[in-house]
Amino acid sequence: TLPAEGKITWKAPSNIALVKYWGKKKDQIPANPSISFTLDACATTTTVSFSKKEDTESFSFDVIFEGNRKDEFKPKILTFFERIEAYVPFLRTYHFNIETSNSFPHSSGIASSASGMAALSLCLMDIEKQMNAGMSEDFFKRKASFLARLGSGSACRSIEGDLIQWGGHEKIAGSSDLYGIKYPHEVNPVFKNFHDTILLVHKGEKQVSSTAGHNLMHGHPFATERFAQAHDNLDRLEHIFRDGDLKQFIKIVESEALTLHAMMMTSMPYFILMKPDTLHIIHKIWKFRESTKTPICFTLDAGANVHVLYPESVKEKAIQFIQNELVVHCENGHYICDRIGNGARRL
Numbered sequence: 292t293l294p295a296e297g298k299i300t301w302k303a304p305s306n307i308a309l310v311k312y313w314g315k316k317k318d319q320i321p322a323n324p325s326i327s328f329t330l331d332a333c334a335t336t337t338t339v340s341f342s343k344k345e346d347t348e349s350f351s352f353d354v355i356f357e358g359n360r361k362d363e364f365k366p367k368i369l370t371f372f373e374r375i376e377a378y379v380p381f382l383r384t385y386h387f388n389i390e391t392s393n394s395f396p397h398s399s400g401i402a403s404s405a406s407g408m409a410a411l412s413l414c415l416m417d418i419e420k421q422m423n424a425g426m427s428e429d430f431f432k433r434k435a436s437f438l439a440r441l442g443s444g445s446a447c448r449s450i451e452g453d454l455i456q457w458g459g460h461e462k463i464a465g466s467s468d469l470y471g472i473k474y475p476h477e478v479n480p481v482f483k484n485f486h487d488t489i490l491l492v493h494k495g496e497k498q499v500s501s502t503a504g505h506n507l508m509h510g511h512p513f514a515t516e517r518f519a520q521a522h523d524n525l526d527r528l529e530h531i532f533r534d535g536d537l538k539q540f541i542k543i544v545e546s547e548a549l550t551l552h553a554m555m556m557t558s559m560p561y562f563i564l565m566k567p568d569t570l571h572i573i574h575k576i577w578k579f580r581e582s583t584k585t586p587i588c589f590t591l592d593a594g595a596n597v598h599v600l601y602p603e604s605v606k607e608k609a610i611q612f613i614q615n616e617l618v619v620h621c622e623n624g625h626y627i628c629d630r631i632g633n634g635a636r637r638l
């Protein structure tokens with residue numbers, strides 16, 4: 292039976308891809324498999340209040356972002372509702388009040404679509420669960436990931452922690468194009484408390500939306516090779532994760548970041564999303580790693596900000612280096628200390 296009304300809150304984290312998802316097919320199916328660290332500090336908290344309405348003809352919802360009504364967010368959520376409606380039967384039954392806020396500052400250049408779509412999907416699944424008390428935890432999470440994917444591809448990797456794989460891969464049992472799964476192979480404890488310090492190099496709006504970016508992979512001259520490379524890198528990560536081989540890990544992670552940007556530089560139209568400070572940071576990381584043998588590396592998403600990754604064991608050294616040498620390259624000196632996290636939770 293359908294409850295008349297209710298209120299649910301979920302907090303979902305962001306994630307940072309190690310092997311990048313870049314390129315998609317119809318219905319948010321990824322062109323290649325990807326894997327990510329779930330983050331902890333960077334998160335979206337969403338409260339959905341729902342009440343039965345008179346008609347069941349149309350969608351009805353309001354969006355409140357950090358205390359203010361945000362009608363400009365509605366089209367994105369409407370598209371999401373249209374995509375998931377076949378799987379969420381009660382969407383037209385209720386009026387939804389969607390209140391959402393991010394733990395990271397406005398326009399920090401950190402995408403909130405992954406954490407935001409994950410949090411909203413979890414709230415919707417929670418309503419579904421109220422109608423189906425026998426629903427298993429596994430089904431709940433898998434379907435939340437499935438729905439989140441339809442909001443924003445990478446959002447399907449923001450339901451659980453701490454290492455999440457998405458996209459069918461022949462050697463990863465249970466992997467699927469439809470939802471993220473916990474990485475099923477052995478992971479060395481070295482990767483357990485990994486840190487991600489996010490350097491906010493450029494806080495402006497993204498130059499290329501991820502939708503536009505994914506589309507640039509259609510007819511891209513290097514697409515076939517790139518998609519094969521992602522499969523290959525996931526393959527190689529199996530031993531790297533098991534053995535705790537940081538040297539090889541760094542090679543794959545940095546190569547993936549640069550390849551993502553290379554795809555954008557070699558598409559038509561072409562884009563350079565790095566800023567001079569992005570490059571200064573990369574060079575300084577390389578120099579520091581070389582001279583001190585500290586296993587610290589970078590990754591990038593589709594923008595100028597730099598994610599600096601390092602294991603717990605070198606935390607003091609890494610933070611000192613970041614503060615002394617890298618923070619000068621951040622806009623207004625802003626950076627966020629984050630770490631690998633355990634996934635979303637109900638509040």
Ligand code: PMV
Nearest residue numbers: 308311312443444445501593
């Ligand atoms: O989830 P989307 O459609 O915003 O795509 C995100 C793509 C990257 O962040 C660049 C890579 C990734 O795998 O997260």
